[in-house]
Amino acid sequence: xxxxxxxxxxxxxxxxxxxxxxxxxxxxxxxxxxxxxxxxxxxxxxxxxxxxxxxxxxxxxxxxxxxxxxxxxxxxxxxxxxxxxxxxxxxxxxxxxxxxxxxxxxxxxxxxxxxxxxxxxxxxxxxxxxxxxxxxxxxxxxxxxxxxxxxxxxxxxxxxxxxxxxxxxxxxxxxxxxxxxxxxxxxxxxxxxxxxxxxxxxxxxxxxxxxxxxxxxxxxxxxxx
Numbered sequence: 648x649x650x651x652x653x654x655x656x657x658x659x660x661x662x663x664x665x666x667x668x669x670x671x672x673x674x675x676x677x678x679x680x681x682x683x684x685x686x687x688x689x690x691x692x693x694x695x696x697x698x699x700x701x702x703x704x705x706x707x708x709x710x711x712x713x714x715x716x717x718x719x720x721x722x723x724x725x726x727x728x729x730x731x732x733x734x735x736x737x738x739x740x741x742x743x744x745x746x747x748x749x750x751x752x753x754x755x756x757x758x759x760x761x762x763x764x765x766x767x768x769x770x771x772x773x774x775x776x777x778x779x780x781x782x783x784x785x786x787x788x789x790x791x792x793x794x795x796x797x798x799x800x801x802x803x804x805x806x807x808x809x810x811x812x813x814x815x816x817x818x819x820x821x822x823x824x825x826x827x828x829x830x831x832x833x834x835x836x837x838x839x840x841x842x843x844x845x846x847x848x849x850x851x852x853x854x855x856x857x858x859x860x861x862x863x864x865x866x867x868x869x870x871x872x
Contacts, residue, residue, distance in 0.1 A: 652678040652712065652713045652803045652804075652835075652836070653675055653676065653677055653678050653712075653713070654675070654676040654678075654699070654710070654711070654712050654803075654804050654836060654838075655674070655675045655676075655710075655711040655712075656672050656673060656674045656675075656695075656699075656708070656709075656710060656711075657673060657708050657709040657710075657711060658671050658672070658673060658707060658708035658709070659671070659672040659673070659695070659698065659705065659707075659708035659709070659710065660672070660705070660706045660707035660708050661691070661694045661695070661698060661703065661705065661706050662706040668691045668694045669691040669694050669695055669698070671708070672695060672708070676804070676836055676838060677836070678803075678835075678836055679834050679835065679836060680836055680837075681827065681830045681836075681837045681839065681850060682836075682837070682838050682839070683838075683839045683840070683841055683846070683847035683850055684696070684838065684839070684840045684841070685841055685842070685843075685844060685847045686842060687842050688842060692840040692841075692842075693808055693809075693840055695840075696729070696806050696808050696838065696840050697729075697808075698710065698718075699725075699727060699804070699806055699838070700722055700725070700727050700728075700729040700806050701717075701720065701721060701722035701725055701727070702722060702729070705718045712725065712726055712727070712803060712804065713726070713803065723749070723752075723800075726802055726803040726804065727802050727803065727804045727805075727806060728797040728798065728800060728802035728804075728805055728806065729797065729805075729806040729807075729808065730793050730794055730797045730805065730806065730807045730808065730810050731793070731808055732808045732809045732810065732812060732813070733813070734789050734790060734792070734793040734813075735793070736781040736789060736792060736793060736796075737781070738780065738781050738782060739780075740780075740781075741777065741778055741779065741780060742768065742773065742776050742777050742778070742779050742780075742781070742784070742792050743761060743764050743765065743768065743777040743778065744764075745781065745792055745796055746764040746767055746768060746792060746795045746796045746799055747760040747761055747763065747764035747799065748796065749796070749799060749800050750763060750764070750799060750800070763799055764777075764795070764799060765777065767795035767796075767798055767799050768792075768795055770795065770798070770829070770832075771791040771792075771794055771795045771829070772791065773788065773791045773792060773795065776788060776792075786813055786814050786815075786818065787814060787818045787821070787822060790810060790811075790813075790814065790822060793810075794810075794826075794829070798833070802835065803835060803836065804835065804836045804837075804838065805830075805835060805836070805837050805838070806838050806840075807826075807837060807838070807839040807840065808840050809840055809841055809842070810822075810826075810839070811823065811841075811846065819846075820849075823846065823849045823850055826839075826850060827849075827850055
């Protein structure tokens, strides 16, 4: 059943010069679902994610969120947030200030942005590390900070670009469970790019598999929300 905040890709296409990276992608991501895009490197997964986030221009088609075409909007105006593979934390800012950075750019008062950042740090169990610098954190801790920073603006859709790839196998398994638990608690849509089938199966009740050239129809492997 379709609801508000559903995300729909309509004939979404991405070209890099003469190279066709994503062809005529049509799909609806239901609100509150955790969906994995599965496929090998170079198949168009990250390009799709970056188009949704607004970090890549759309060559053709539309991206519709909550009934509005957002494909021409700036990233900050879309209602989406992206967590990058390398976490992209600012090394000169504390954990709290990293999480609050987007609120600072919006001109929010310091007390307000720190209060919101502290809420998110509590959510990801990083309150005790609020004053530390990113270099003082483990890989798993940096991931939690990056996740809190992505969530601070209350997005309708969270986009995760291979967020577990930099972690060791033991921590990767632990963080899978934590991501799934967090998504259920927040009730927002998570779209997670991975090239690992085990990761997709562990995280999502539903995932899409793209072929190596991203030039065939998607194959729906599992259904449900």
